[in-house]
Amino acid sequence: MTGDGWEWDETLYAGSAPHYVVGRMPYPPGLAEVIGEALGLDGTGRLLDVGCGPGSLTLLLAPLFEAAVGVDADPGMLLEASRRARDLGITTVEWVRARAEDLSDDLGSFRVATFAQSFHWMDRSVVARRVRGLLTPDGTWIHVGATTHRGAEGADPLPHPRPPWDRIDALVARYLGPVRRAGRSTLPGGTRGSEEEILRQAGFTGPTRIEVGTAPVVDRSVDEIMAAVFSLSGSTPHLFAAELPAFEADLRRLLIRTSDDGWFSETPHGISVLLWRP
Template structure:
């Protein structure tokens, strides 16, 4: 049993002011990702889904049709409020939204056939979440960690490198995270696969789903303003000058102002048995 004296304290500034833009500008998981999940876990409209770190519902809302009931959890009240707006807009009425940390899940939530986490596992107390999650899954259930593969800090695309260069010019060389822009990003160590390998989950598999993503300068600016490393609040009244710099840098690489990239969404699956 994992023993923690205190649960990690959620930093409410991590995505401060970003919820609406997150829903609009973050890369959506393509339908083929959800098709792959349905294939892996034999989803058929029955059972229950638990979506941890749900944000504005980018997984829970489109995947809800594969389940009778969905429970979606996030510690950020702005994200939960935006998720409810997004769900109402499409008539998604089988989702229960809970504002809490993933570390607080327990048996009161009931059993689930699948748990999903998208771009959020690294923010969690991973070992504790896995331990508590294991008990909540049905015997044939599992966990799926989803990523869209569009991290500009790891890209060799010239326009993305140009964008990161402008962010560094304004915010410094270190990648910011949390504490209202005063925190710095720490490497995810050990990798998720190692943490899962040390857990009670019996096996894990990786899947890749290729897809294409297109951006404009405006949509990429919107994306940057939803990231923990480049929230709009970091720039204050200097945001217009930052935006001017970003536009000039991106147009210098691609004068059309339109960008396309080939991405690989990844699905890291951990099965209970």
């Protein structure tokens, strides 16, 4: 149980890892350049990516460090992360299955710890204190705020239709109910905020904020949009149980009706990077 009453469980992203890799838009390569320049990274030191998922951020930043450790509680995510590292020929990353709350001093010390779309799932006060103890005196906590499963709203013309996200959300609610699901729990008020207050209470100072501009328009297929839906904690495949085939068929029909050629276009969201010092 976390300090604010939300209880994590192992089914949160169960079965979503292969969909995550396909359905999430990648971080722009410029994100690594911005972080590297801001911190003067030179290929030395170690990176700790907490709640690393399939390694999307870990593998982007790993070349900036001597070594990296990606930590996640979901074995499927780590399997995908390890596979992607092999495909990219990156051999400097160690993948560790653990909850962030259980991070141990045995991992050693780190120049940078990163959290991307993950901190809100944790007992944040506990994790902030543990991670602060793992950072070197000149280290940095990096919080990456991003939305990668869907693009920004807008009315400007794009090469293909925008995905019908409002109707997709309504379809999910028709099958799973109006209150957002999250593993065995629900999130009637959405995910939690107040990260800045928690980090200050743990002894961090800052933040320094860096905004990374939007990437070019991305074209996405029906299968990629479906994977994006299944990559979300509120619509992971297992939540649909026996109704999964029916939902999948309804979702595919909705998407095909929206785009004659089966393609969609979206403008990725910008990315916020917050730098905190211990």
